[in-house]
Amino acid sequence: MSWRDGAWVAAGAAGLGLLVHGHLALMAGLRRRPSPAPKPFEPPSVTVIRPIRGLDVEARWNVRALLDLDYPGEWEALFVFDSEDDPAFALTREELRTHPTRAKRVALLVAGEPPPGLTGKINAMRLGVAHARCTLLAFNDSDTRPAPGGLTALVGALLEDARTGATFAPVYAAADAPLAGDVGYGLLVNAWYGASVARTARADGALPFIMGQLMVFRREALAAIGGVESAAGQFVDDMYLGRRLHEAGWKNRVIHAPLRIVTGQLGLRAFLRIFRRWMLFSESGLPWDFRRPNWVRGVVGWVAWGGLLGAVARRAWGRAAVAALPIGFSVWSQLALQRACHGPRVAPRHLWVPAVLPLLAAGVALSARLSRQVDWRGRGYRLDAKARLGEAQPARASL
Numbered sequence: 001m002s003w004r005d006g007a008w009v010a011a012g013a014a015g016l017g018l019l020v021h022g023h024l025a026l027m028a029g030l031r032r033r034p035s036p037a038p039k040p041f042e043p044p045s046v047t048v049i050r051p052i053r054g055l056d057v058e059a060r061w062n063v064r065a066l067l068d069l070d071y072p073g074e075w076e077a078l079f080v081f082d083s084e085d086d087p088a089f090a091l092t093r094e095e096l097r098t099h100p101t102r103a104k105r106v107a108l109l110v111a112g113e114p115p116p117g118l119t120g121k122i123n124a125m126r127l128g129v130a131h132a133r134c135t136l137l138a139f140n141d142s143d144t145r146p147a148p149g150g151l152t153a154l155v156g157a158l159l160e161d162a163r164t165g166a167t168f169a170p171v172y173a174a175a176d177a178p179l180a181g182d183v184g185y186g187l188l189v190n191a192w193y194g195a196s197v198a199r200t201a202r203a204d205g206a207l208p209f210i211m212g213q214l215m216v217f218r219r220e221a222l223a224a225i226g227g228v229e230s231a232a233g234q235f236v237d238d239m240y241l242g243r244r245l246h247e248a249g250w251k252n253r254v255i256h257a258p259l260r261i262v263t264g265q266l267g268l269r270a271f272l273r274i275f276r277r278w279m280l281f282s283e284s285g286l287p288w289d290f291r292r293p294n295w296v297r298g299v300v301g302w303v304a305w306g307g308l309l310g311a312v313a314r315r316a317w318g319r320a321a322v323a324a325l326p327i328g329f330s331v332w333s334q335l336a337l338q339r340a341c342h343g344p345r346v347a348p349r350h351l352w353v354p355a356v357l358p359l360l361a362a363g364v365a366l367s368a369r370l371s372r373q374v375d376w377r378g379r380g381y382r383l384d385a386k387a388r389l390g391e392a393q394p395a396r397a398s399l
Contacts, residue, residue: 011307012322015300019326022293023333029199030340041159043073044135046151046216049128051080051111051121053377055087056143057175057264063092065145067101071152076105078131080124084110088142107131117233117389120379125228125237137222139238141213144171145260153257154216157205165221165250166242167205169214169259170194172342181271182263183350187357188275189261190343191334192294197254198341200290205253208287210242214259221250233389235374235381236281258342275364277374283387301330301358331355 048066056062066077079096081089089108096106109131114123125139136155140146150169157167173189175182193211201207215238222228225244234240242252266274282291307323334354335346346354372383381389 012304012325015304015326016329018296018300019329019333022297023329023337025293026195026199026337027340029201030195030337032198032201032203039156039160041156043071043152043155044159045074045133046071046076046136046138046155047128047132047134048075048077048138048140048151049080049125049132050077050140050142051124051128052088052092052142053082053086053120053124055091056262058145058262059088059142060091060095062142062145062262063095064099065147066140067095067099067103067106068148069146069151070102070148071155073155074104074134075102075151076107076132076134077101077103078107078109078128080109080111080128082111082113082120082124105133119235119237119381119389120377122228122231122234122237129222129228135219136216137219138214138216139212141261143261143263144213145262146214147257147259150214150257150259151216153255154214157253157255158216158218161204161251161253163249163251164218164253165224165245165248166210166212166215166217167253167255168210168212168216168238168242169257170197170254170341171211171213171259171261173261173263174344175262175264175266177264178344178347178350179264179266180268180350180353181266183346183353184268184271184357184360185263185266185274186343187334187338187346187354188278190341191337191354192297193278194341194343195337196290196294199293201254204251205255206251207254208243208246208252209290210238210245210252211254212238212242213261221245221248224248224250235376235383235387235389239281239286260342272360272364273375275360276368277376279361279364279368280374280383280387283368297330298358298361300326302362304330305359327355330358 050066079092093108109127111124111127114120129137154167158164171189172194173186225248230244231237231240245252304323304326308320311320311323331354374381374383
């Protein structure tokens with residue numbers, strides 16, 4: 001074996017070793033995830049606020065899932081729209097009229113266009129808080145489907161410790177009939193972000209941030225940081241609010257009960273737009289200690305693909321086989337992590353998606369650096385260098 005071949009094998013082994021080490025750390029985090037340990041508690045009243053803009057996949061069933069919550073205490077549901085002209089408004093109103101619910105009160109609110117410096121979501125959250133009548137405040141994304149027991153578990157965890165200011169559910173993404181984009185989004189949420197949340201969380205689920213597709217707050221904790229209005233100027237509300245709570249001495253805790261993000265009909269181009277938005281989210285809301293292992297996984301993938309393509313071009317099949325080992329392990333690791341995070345199995349026809357996901361991530365990261373324009377829920381926002389709104393205004397509004 002020549003010294004070049006030896007160096008090639010050493011580089012391949014090093015890359016594979018990094019991936020194996022990272023995979024084992026992520027799986028250990030998932031095994032450490034707080035397990036169900038419900039304790040009896042007197043359930044305080046809860047207001048669940050769901051901002052909605054546009055029609056989500058299977059929107060009707062997402063609304064029904066919220067109305068079907070089995071929380072044992074008093075609770076109310078507030079659905080907040082920008083306008084009555086929103087295509088989801090009439091659908092939601094119909095469900096509220098016809099679908100039975102244990103909620104003491106359900107209401108549709110109209111927030112209007114957000115003022116300068118606020119995203120449409122933060123504007124809707126602010127209006128929901130102003131109309132909330134209950135002791136605790138919960139916020140729920142419209143593309144999710146809460147399961148029975150989920151809200152109860154969140155409130156129970158919140159009440160276990162007087163210094164816990166917020167709890168949130170771990171998420172997983174799944175489509176009933178996935179396209180390539182759905183598979184990519186599922187891997188991003190399940191195998192990359194979800195597994196990293198489990199790795200970063202302490203034994204009691206404590207984290208310095210929130211990933212809040214369903215989150216519950218103590219009112220006094222929110223008041224201590226200036227309410228949801230404190231996120232004015234931010235593109236990412238949940239991660240920012242969680243960071244502020246952590247800095248103020250409150251705990252954010254992720255619980256055990258998973259929450260499904262409902263996807264479907266997502267092509268590859270649409271997924272890349274979502275991937276880009278998540279990349280920008282992470283810039284402003286996630287600490288480097290959380291992001292670093294994923295960057296390591298990505299860089300090893302880029303290098304392995306570069307080595308594979310270079311070896312194939314030179315017809316150096318032995319070197320190509322060495323370069324393919326980290327790629328193959330990366331695919332297996334993503335599939336295993338996805339299943340461990342409650343995600344669906346990936347069909348053989350879509351196995352190319354986890355193989356090229358690190359390459360797609362490189363293109364998305366470059367795009368996020370070159371342009372600070374991002375679309376979200378039918379609006380375009382111009383972000384500053386730290387992925388905040390800053391002085392930027394919504395660039396356009398469209399559905």
